[in-house]
Amino acid sequence: MYDINRWPSVRGVLDVCGREHALDVARLARQAAPSLHVDPDLAYLAGLLHDVGKISVPLDILMAERALSESEWTLVRAHPVEGEGLIRTWWPDAPAALLHAVRHHHERLDGLGYPDQLRALPDLTALVAAADVYVALREARPYREPVGALACAEILWSEPLPAHVIHAVLDAAVTDSVTRVV
Ligand SMILES: [Fe+2]
Numbered sequence: 001m002y003d004i005n006r007w008p009s010v011r012g013v014l015d016v017c018g019r020e021h022a023l024d025v026a027r028l029a030r031q032a033a034p035s036l037h038v039d040p041d042l043a044y045l046a047g048l049l050h051d052v053g054k055i056s057v058p059l060d061i062l063m064a065e066r067a068l069s070e071s072e073w074t075l076v077r078a079h080p081v082e083g084e085g086l087i088r089t090w091w092p093d094a095p096a097a098l099l100h101a102v103r104h105h106h107e108r109l110d111g112l113g114y115p116d117q118l119r120a121l122p123d124l125t126a127l128v129a130a131a132d133v134y135v136a137l138r139e140a141r142p143y144r145e146p147v148g149a150l151a152c153a154e155i156l157w158s159e160p161l162p163a164h165v166i167h168a169v170l171d172a173a174v175t176d177s178v179t180r181v182v
């Protein structure tokens, strides 16, 4: 339904800002989408594009294996807004739910997320947020091993995200671990 090949530049951008991470978030979001009555294709695309704004973050900051300074963090934390802006440029009539998911995938129900400190999230946005946390934990980092599936579930449950969305993502992760992905 939504064809990423419409935008040749997106493939290059994904390579810079983490193609495997984007693909894993996309697959997990698509797997969980039906139980939330979210369009699976839209969930896949939102997952694929959620971090696309990282193209605006200098590579040495993105790949840094050291603590970031406050000003570097400010650049990193701009990626959701940058991503929304990029997608609007590529795709002027992009679905509002997709733009919302990209802009707000780091928001949390306690209002401590960014960029707009929202306290309520539609299901697609919360789905991308929860899938992002799960996939990121399962990835190895320079400073830690991948987190085990059970510990991931525990950490995800501690996130201020809607319980029904966390439930859907964990269910999908169990199914996916049998077939592929995380
Ligand atoms: Fe992000």
Ligand SMILES: [Fe+2]
Pocket (backbone or CB within 6 Å): 021, 025, 050, 051, 132
């Ligand atoms: Fe991400």
